[in-house]
Amino acid sequence: MVSKRTDYLSWDEYFMAVALLSGLRSKDPSTQVGACVASAANKIIGVGYNGFPWGCSDDDLPWSREGEYLDTKYPYVCHAELNAVLNSTVRDLHDCRIYVALFPCNECGKVIIQSGIREIIYLSDKYKDTDSVRAAKLMFAKSGVRCRRFVPERASVLLSFL
Numbered sequence: 081m082v083s084k085r086t087d088y089l090s091w092d093e094y095f096m097a098v099a100l101l102s103g104l105r106s107k108d109p110s111t112q113v114g115a116c117v118a119s120a121a122n123k124i125i126g127v128g129y130n131g132f133p134w135g136c137s138d139d140d141l142p143w144s145r146e147g148e149y150l151d152t153k154y155p156y157v158c159h160a161e162l163n164a165v166l167n168s169t170v171r172d173l174h175d176c177r178i179y180v181a182l183f184p185c186n187e188c189g190k191v192i193i194q195s196g197i198r199e200i201i202y203l204s205d206k207y208k209d210t211d212s213v214r215a216a217k218l219m220f221a222k223s224g225v226r227c228r229r230f231v232p233e234r235a236s237v238l239l240s241f242l
């Protein structure tokens with residue numbers, strides 16, 4: 081009897097890979113973030129990446145990190161998690177989970193909590209010492225949203241067009 085493949089992607093690997101693939105669409109020169117919302121039945125509900133809002137050309141607004149606030153990307157860019165929630169095919173995300181390349185900020189934290197998402201699976205927590213991430217963690221703890229770091233069991237997933 082022929083046995084099934086054994087090196088197939090786990091659900092966690094699959095959704096995190098979709099999040100990372102989505103992040104490759106980002107035009108941000110310093111940090112590309114992707115996010116993927118998955119349902120309790122393991123269906124993809126929404127994906128997103130960090131970018132400027134509809135109608136705001138990637139070539140007109142600044143991508144700078146430093147300088148006068150209005151001359152940086154920060155007031156304009158939509159975070160990957162916000163886009164993944166807004167792009168979701170259903171409005172009620174109760175019992176869904178979100179896979180994201182970078183731990184959510186406090187603003188996305190509010191969106192995640194209010195959407196009904198119950199679990200966050202993240203890859204990097206590189207801004208863990210910022211007030212934004214501290215505030216997000218406080219809100220997640222109070223509202224019972226679980227957070228866990230994605231622990232990779234393989235270094236990479238290869239996609240080939242050839």
Ligand SMILES: Nc1nc(=O)n([C@H]2C[C@H](O)[C@@H](COP(=O)(O)O)O2)cc1CO
Binds near residue numbers: 110145161184185188
């Ligand atoms: N969780 C997040 N999701 C996101 O989509 N972002 C976006 C906002 C910016 O476009 C970029 C961060 O830029 P930088 O400060 O590392 O150059 O990532 C940022 C965070 C961090 O909280």
Ligand SMILES: [Zn+2]
Binds near residue numbers: 159160184
């Ligand atoms: Zn955010």
